[in-house]
Amino acid sequence: MDSDVSEFDYDLFVIGGGSGGVRAARIAAGEHGARVGLAEEYRMGGTCVIRGCVPKKLMVFASGYAQQVADAAEYGWDVQPGGFDWSVFRPRLRAELDRLEAAYRRNLERAGVTIHDTRATLADAHTVRLADGGEVTAKHILIATGGTPFVPETVKGWEHVLTSNDIFQMERLPKRLLIVGGGYIACEFACILNGMGVEVTQYYRGAQILRGFDEEARGHISELIRSRGIDLHVGADVAEIDKRPGGVWVKTTDGREETFDDVLYATGRAPLTAGLGLEELGVELGRRGEIVVDEWSQTSVPSIYAVGDVTDRINLTPVAIREGHAFADTVFGGRQVKADHDLVPGAVFTQPEYGYVGMTEEQAREAGPIEVYCANFAPMKNAFIGRTERVLFKLIVCADTRRVLGCHIVSEEAGELIQMAAIAIKMGATKEDFDRTVAVHPTVSEELVTMRQPVRTA
Structure with a gap:
């Protein structure tokens, strides 16, 4: 760990208590012994825990039962579907978010991080101004303020x-x-x-x-x-x-x-950088207000770093966590660690879900010759009861190297399925590696290893 005890109040001060900032603070303090302060003006946990991934996924679970009940009746169950009661679900949702926020706070405190429950802005390259009064200094400052919903104010009303x-x-x-x-x-x-x-x-x-x-x-x-x-x-x-x-x-x-x-x-989200004092210090911002950083998450001001959605690289919670961890290991752990932004899988929690990793077909066409393998069908679970809803499985393969460049799945539990496919694709699996893998039957996911002929080439 590189620090000068006599010169600064902290080795690291983090602005933002979301997933990326919390991970960076915990690793820097708990594993590398840094003196760390963190300021969060709203609730610990950030977008993902308080107003994003976690409450959204709980709502996904809740909203899916109407279709499940209808399917159960078709399968022979005597069920009487009723209406959804938000007043029952909502307090349980709030209680779960309170529990998670408390866990985030406990983990920071156990690591030795000093928490400031207030807004923080930059006074200079090593000084943070706290809204509840006073200033603190730090050798390194990490901006992890995330993003905020964008509403076009040009629309009347x-x-x-x-x-x-x-x-x-x-x-x-x-x-x-x-x-x-x-x-x-x-x-x-x-x-x-x-x-x-x-x-x-x-x-x-x-x-x-x-x-x-x-x-x-x-x-x-x-x-x-x-x-x-x-x-x-x-x-x-x-x-x-x-x-x-x-x-x-x-x-x-x-x-x-x-x-x-x-x-x-x-209509999208924008990096939350307004009013932090970044431009006054010469921190370079991009067209959308994002903080421009290098491969080490370092800004144009050497003592200031940024991770997560505020950098507008890949706006996913697991990526912010990786970026925060890599930053802490690099600056305080004596190891040169870069966050890996290649072949990051993701999921869109529509109904049914969409899981993806790697290139789209359109991106792959621009990169070189490809083969596209695709299956579009009504799965057994749906076909048995006459539901016409279909799933989609798609592999995009480099015609020269045979590596699988992209995988796209639209299906129930696609988020779960794509995680497994992403491991193989990250390892460099070829189409023939998929073909050699024996199918698990009867499953929907066996289509990943049974598509033998391309539906088109480019």
């Missing part, structure tokens, strides 16, 4: 909308909800709230939802969303919003008018 942060705090579920956006957050909440019995309409200004993901998977998910009863409109955008006695009135750019109980804007 934007102040009447909800964001993804608000969903978990709702006192009641709306009967009719408009979701504006076509990214993964918008699509996930459309499926979740539809599953809870909300009448969901979704507007997206682009030609197809889930921009940036594999085109074939995007189209497949779009059809599934509509088949679940979500009123999805692409090429549609909001021109004006107004709060009226009957609800929230919305006018679209093509002149349609509708009234909803609530409007949720899920």
Whole structure:
């Protein structure tokens, strides 16, 4: 560990108590003996634990039971489905978030981290100004403030909308909800709230939802969303919003008018850098306000580092954790460790889910000759009861090296399935390695090792 006890109050001061900042603080203090302070102005745990991945996944679980009950009846069970009761679920959700926040706090304290429950900003390259009074100095400062929902303030009436942060705090579920956006957050909440019995309409200004993901998977998910009863409109955008006695009135750019109980804007997230004092110190920011860092997560000011969504590299919790750990090991552990951003798997928790790793077909086509293997079918569980909902399995293979460049799965539990596929792909598995693997039968995932002929080449 590199520190000068006499010069600074801390060896490291972390601004932000989310997954990346907490991991960096814990490793620096608990494993490498650094004197660490951390400031969090809201709740410990950050976006993932308090207003993101964790509460969202619990809502995914809750929303899936309506379809399970319906399927159970078709399979012969005597079940009487009722309505979803938000007032039962909501306090349990709050209690679980309280428990997780307390666990984050305990783990920091056990590692010896000093916690400041207040907003922190930068006074200079080694000084942090605390909103509750006073200043502290640190040899190294780590910015891990994450991101925040983006709402376009150019839309008249934007102040009447909800964001993804608000969903978990709702006192009641709306009967009719408009979701504006076509990214993964918008699509996930459309499926979740539809599953809870909300009448969901979704507007997206682009030609197809889930921009940036594999085109074939995007189209497949779009059809599934509509088949679940979500009123999805692409090429549609909001021109004006107004709060009226009957609800929230919305006018679209093509002149349609509708009234909803609530409007949720899920139009992306922006790095949370405003007001930190970064620009005044000469910390380079990107076009979206993200902190520009090098491969070691170091900014243009040598004593200041940044990890997680605030850098807008790969905005996933496990990536932020890896970045925070690598930073702590490098700066305080005497080891040169870089976070690995290659072949990072992920999942979109629509219903059914979408799991992915590696290249999309479109990206792979630009890189060189490829073969595409694809299976699109109604799984046994659905076919038996006459449900037409289909799954999609897709492998993208380099025609020259035979390595699997990408895998895309749209299916129940796709998030679980893609984790296993990602291990093989990260190890450099070829299509022939997949082919040599014996199938587990009867399963949906056996398609990964039984697709023998490419459906197309490029």
